Amino acid sequence: MSLNREFYERDTAKVARDLLGKILLRKDDDEFLKGMIVETEAYFGEGDPASRAKENKTKINEIMWEKGGITLVYMVHGHWLFNITTEGKDIPGAVLIRGVEPLQGLEKMRGWRNKEEIKELASGPGKFTQAFGISKDHHGIDVTTSNELSVKDNKNRKNTPRVETSHRIGVTEDLDRELRFYISGNKNVSR
DNA sequence: ATCTCGATTGGCT
DNA sequence: GCCAATCGAGATG
Numbered sequence: 487m488s489l490n491r492e493f494y495e496r497d498t499a500k501v502a503r504d505l506l507g508k509i510l511l512r513k514d515d516d517e518f519l520k521g522m523i524v525e526t527e528a529y530f531g532e533g534d535p536a537s538r539a540k541e542n543k544t545k546i547n548e549i550m551w552e553k554g555g556i557t558l559v560y561m562v563h564g565h566w567l568f569n570i571t572t573e574g575k576d577i578p579g580a581v582l583i584r585g586v587e588p589l590q591g592l593e594k595m596r597g598w599r600n601k602e603e604i605k606e607l608a609s610g611p612g613k614f615t616q617a618f619g620i621s622k623d624h625h626g627i628d629v630t631t632s633n634e635l636s637v638k639d640n641k642n643r644k645n646t647p648r649v650e651t652s653h654r655i656g657v658t659e660d661l662d663r664e665l666r667f668y669i670s671g672n673k674n675v676s677r
Numbered sequence: 678a679t680c681t682c683g684a685t686t687g688g689c690t
Numbered sequence: 691g692c693c694a695a696t697c698g699a700g701a702t703g
Binding site: 527529536537538560561562563564565567569582584610611612613654655656657658676 | 682683684685686
Binding site: 544545546560561562563564565622 | 695696697698699700
């Protein structure tokens with residue numbers, strides 16, 4: 487079962503933290519690519535200087551004001567970045583997926599990334615989208631109902647992961663709060 | 678039509 | 691650690 491609407495329509499920082507350890511599934515043709523989310527960042531709306539929803543809506547970011555659980559994909563520095571929207575309608579928010587531990591479909595990921603080492607496949611927001619073949623085509627997908635792209639609970643993991651936090655990476659201006667979350671000690675965290 | 682910018686990456690020192 | 695290449699969106703003319 488995919489995580490439901492209620493999971494996403496909560497405080498963005500909580501969603502970002504709770505996505506750690508969850509399983510991300512991407513179906514490409516008949517093959518499944520699978521990985522565990524190990525690093526995320528939370529982005530709010532007005533008052534968050536680093537957020538794309540800090541000012542006016544655009545064709546791409548308007549989705550942040552809609553319901554939670556929808557994919558938001560855009561390009562930065564020549565790389566596609568993948569987010570999932572949070573909160574309900576009219577409250578903007580999204581979680582950026584920054585790091586994933588590859589679990590299934592490694593050969594396809596290696597081909598798309600042109601790298602061999604597992605820790606080089608998805609240990610960064612742009613690396614992850616390249617490894618999973620995610621691009622503009624995957625913008626606006628409802629991950630609570632889609633077969634192509636979904637997020638599920640991790641049945642194999644009983645204890646909750648040990649989480650560390652830091653300031654968000656690469657942003658020109660950040661809030662005082664630490665809004666980057668990652669699983670302590672995991673090799674697929676970006677840095 | 679052209680310009681600017683960025684939630685990045687990888688190669689080099 | 692530094693820095694250049696990256697490329698599409700949004701703004702501007």
